[in-house]
Structures are given as structure tokens and as C-alpha cells.
Amino acid sequence: MADIPSQRRALSRDLPPAATPGIPPATRIGVIGLGVMGGGMASRLLDQGHRIVVHNRTPERAAPFAARGAVVAATPAELAAQVDVVLLSLASEAAVEEQLFGAGGVLETLPAHGIVMDTSTVSPDFARSVAERVAGRGRSAVDACIIGNGQHAKDGELRFMVGGSADTFERLGTVLEPLAKEIRHLGPSGLGATAKVMLNVLMGVEMQVLAESVTLAQRAGIDRELALSMISESGFSSPVMKYKAGVMRRRAYGEPQFRLDLMRKDLRLATAEAGRLGVATPVCDATHETLVAAAEAGLGALDCAAVLSHAEVAAGLPGTPDRT
Known part of the structure; x- marks a missing residue:
């Protein structure tokens, strides 16, 4: 349900007016991905x-x-020459690297006042590296963690957690405001990426424990539909768990909102960051191992809820999804 305007303003923290110096009021935005x-x-x-x-x-x-009515650019450089802010939404660090720094990339033509806003899920170290290299070319960059699904994006109901300088964050107000119901500046570059990794650990672990619970229930003789319904309607559920229980119920894995291989990648990033910081994450580690096995079994391109199918098949239950 959409927030009323007063609620939206309360959730958006310290956003600047439309005429913030450095970015024109009619900000030109480029979207790559x-x-x-x-x-x-x-x-x-x-x-x-x-x-x-x-x-x-x-x-x-x-x-x-x-x-x-959007203008279509043949290359990232062609896009960047026409805009003030470049918003990236890409599947991997390699893709971000290519689109920003490769031949015909964004940094060849982005104006001096331009900002790179990367919403891709990348490692904190990579986000910091991007910010440093973009700054070295006289531009600015932020790593913007986004929380929500495709429908939230279409409805302007995303949550943004941003890493980068306070000045750059403030200059992005006219871009973020129509997209978000909540906007937070977390601090320096890399912290937006950290927030995304942290939050996706929760989602990955929720999917895994949901799959294990439903598989256990089925093997004990409880109807699959009933097990999913009991869990999703219980106080132990969450909005994400309830939504994904619906995907599992329909076995609608072939219409991915968040692919299993991307979840595997995000938990790999989490385990790497935890190792760098000396933080033990045994639950995350075990979930990552399961996602690796599920991807190797051919489920990577499906929705991350297909982890239930992987658990069902391993338990001798009929769970193989339609891969079309």
C-alpha cells in the first residue's frame, strides 16, 4: 500500500529541494540495465x-x-553524454566495470557535474573502488542499496540505503524522491553495498529455512499446500516469506523476481565480507553451500524460491520445477 505524501516525506531523510546547486532542476537521468x-x-x-x-x-x-518517450543510446558513452545522473542496475561487478570503465563506457563522456548511482549488488570493496576511480576522473559516485521488488520499483515504493559523500547524496534528491518511500544516507562509499549484502543474507536464509520446514512437513505426512499456508499465516512469517510462500505454492519459479543464481552470488559476497571482517556466519555459509548445489542442479535461472524444489528432490519428493 502506498504511503500518503506526509508519510513519504517523513521517511525520506534530509532530501534537498529540486533546485540543488550542481544538478539542474530538470535532471536528465540515464538508466543502464x-x-x-x-x-x-x-x-x-x-x-x-x-x-x-x-x-x-x-x-x-x-x-x-x-x-x-525514452531516448535509446547505443552505448554507455552515448548515454552518459546526454545526462546528469547515470543509474546502473546490473547483474555483476564485471558488468558494472565494463559499462563504466570499458571502451565506450560512461566515464568517457559523463559531464563534470555528473553522478554515477550504482544500484547493482556488488561487494563493498568494489563499491569503494568504483567511487575512488570515478572521483579520480573528476566525477562522483554512490552505491545505492535498493530494497524491494520489480513492482515496488514501478510504484516508487523502493527503500534506498546509500553510501557516498553527503554532498553527492544531497544532490541526488530529485532522482531518488520519485523512486522511493524511504531514503537513508548510511555514510561513506561501500556502506550501501554492505547494507544490500546484509539484507540479502536475511532473505537467503529465510528461503532456506522455509524450504527445509515445508520439506520436513511433507515427509511427515502434512499436505504441502497446508504447510505453506500455516507458515505464511503464522507469526513466524515475514512479508517476504509470505510472498515467496505464494511463489512456492504455485511453483511459479520460471517467472523470477530474484534469480537463484543472484542470491547465490549475494551470499558469496556476504561470506567474503564476513571473512574480511572476522565475523562468523555459519548459517549464511550453510545457506550459500545449498544455493551453490541448487545452481549446479540447474535451478540458477529460476526464482530463488526454487530452493524448495531442490530440498524436495533431495528428500525424494516430487519437486522438480518447470525450467521453461
């Missing part, structure tokens, strides 16, 4: 009357946005 989240944010920006330029490595994904 038009998947579930990037496409949702691009759609929302168009709905709110923003002028946007889009680029996607698979060009056909840009066609619906062009039909709605």
Missing part, C-alpha cells in the same frame, strides 16, 4: 515526467521504453 529492477525504475521515472535515456546490452529490452 533494464531488467526487473532497472526496468521498473525507468518506468517509474517516465511515469513521473522525467526525461530519461536508456541503454541495455540486449537492445530489444529498450523498445518498450522508447515507445514511451
